[in-house]
Amino acid sequence: MQIYLDNAATTKMSKTAINAMLPYMNGVYGNPSSLHSVGQRANEALADARERVAKLLGCGANEITFTSGGSEADNQAIVSAARIGEKSGKKHIISTAFEHHAVLHTLNKLAKEGFEITLLDVHENGIILPEQVADAIREDTCLVTVMYANNEIGTIQPIQEIGKICHEKGVLFHTDAVQAAGHLHIHVKEQNIDMLSLSAHKFHGPKGIGVLYARKGIRLSNLIEGGAQERGKRAGTENIPAIVGMAAALEEACGHIDEYAEKVTALRDKLIAGLSEIPHSILNGDAKRRLPGNVNFCFEGIEGESLLLLLDDKGVYASSGSACTSGSLDPSHVLLAIGRVHDIAHGSLRLTLSDENTEEEIEYTIGAVKEVVEYLRGISPIWRDLVSGKKEFIIK
């Protein structure tokens, strides 16, 4: 058995996306800036992909910038808003404690430049309240950046309401929608979003390509200097095959978004129900207001890394949190943000599904996790202390 349950880290490319890309690797390999016909055909594909992506997000083609992925889009959105803000002396930014590191590390850099950063606390259910944002906005706030859905615990944020508050107060609103795009409905105008980041490899498109949507009138700052590509805001020859593949993948995902959600949610809830039977376990994040494919648990008395290795032996590919932090021994900042203590946060398991998973795979996975948790607890000195009453259980 090989069961891939790490779709929040990356997804398998769809056949539609691969097939859409092939002609631009085999035949139409021109540089879109070239004036000859093979270049112009590439340029047409670029314009067409931009139109299609814009339509799916509910914006204009001139509001779309192609980037190397979600991280670059997050960086450029935040730095641009900061540069706009500082021109009028506004150097305060609001975000949350459980953002992706592409957001948090960019904010750290701005803090060193003298920006003041407010990171909102996250309630135990993993959802930010619009009132928290309203209360934190000041005269000198230039940007609010709150993710659409969290990459570790999958919780969905009330971004439309947050955007509305920002607009009433004249503050720019950015959302990292990397986990949401292709999985949840997006309409930037209706949802009051000024800037949005997405990444193709999280919705069955290619890696290394993403989008920064920025509402018309918002002046973007360059992260990369050079040629005049992307209206002069992002230099470098465009990755045409990836851009075309991303447009195809997003179209496909948005075309069956409700069916996908229905199927994957059913699998998710079955998995949650099965894992909840494990004693001294807890689901991280709200049980319902979460991404269709996200399951995240903590098991007391367990070390997440050993859990992953033993599951790998059984053919179950999972994660303990974000792929970016695994490898380090620090517990997840997301789990700490929702109030899990260090010992508990260390025993976390993230399983993220796609519509390729089957009920059979979910049943197998439930059995495998139960077995591995039991085995690891059997050899754990901490577990012995908990069972003998020497230490008190944190998860009842």
Ligand SMILES: *Cc1c(COP(=O)(O)O)cnc(C)c1O
């Ligand atoms: C994956 C991810 C990113 C980074 O996207 P890349 O395309 O891998 O750079 C940013 N934010 C969130 C929420 C993500 O899940």
